[in-house]
Amino acid sequence: MTESETILVAETGLGKYQVEARVGDATFLIDEPVSAGGLGGGPNPYNLISAALGACTTMTIRLYAARKGWPLDKVRAAVRHSRAGLNARDNFALDITLEGALDDIQRARLMEIAERCPVHLTLARGSDVKASLLPPPPAPDPDPVNGSGHMACMLEACAD
Secondary structure, three states: OOOOOOOEEEEOOOOOOOEEEEEOOEEEEEOOOHHHOOOOOOOOHHHHHHHHHHHHHHHHHHHHHHHHOOOEEEEEEEEEEEOOOOOOOOEEEEEEEEEEOOOHHHHHHHHHHHOOOHHHHHHHHOOOOOOOOOOOOOOOOOOOOOOOHHHHHHHHHOOO
8 A cells, every 4th residue: 555645735815716735845726717716726626637647647658668668759648537417427538649669569558558557547446535524623734745655556557
């Protein structure tokens, strides 16, 4: 099992929906577009899930190709998310471009590896999510853990 990572998310006080996420030493805004009542100050939560899938897929392919010494020049992933309604299953369409002097066997293997990226597997098998209400007064903010769980999962996905 990988170590737990804590991401802190809190309202910024600006606009109706804008929040700031803190991941280790990095911070970024998450928001809704202006057309949905937000400030448009950052990606929305579904954009982040799609970006996580594209990033993990790209990184996992890069890691595998590098370990094999294959001539992969560039990886690109375009991700589209859709869902018919709140209770319907989500759909993610992932279009991958592999640039470089790869043969058909290498390209096919990299596409197999793409489907083994940790975020792909998380989405495909589903997750258990539990919310807990903290008692007042609010507990002090825990320090986020900057874990290496994602890298460990990518390395496992690339193991032959």
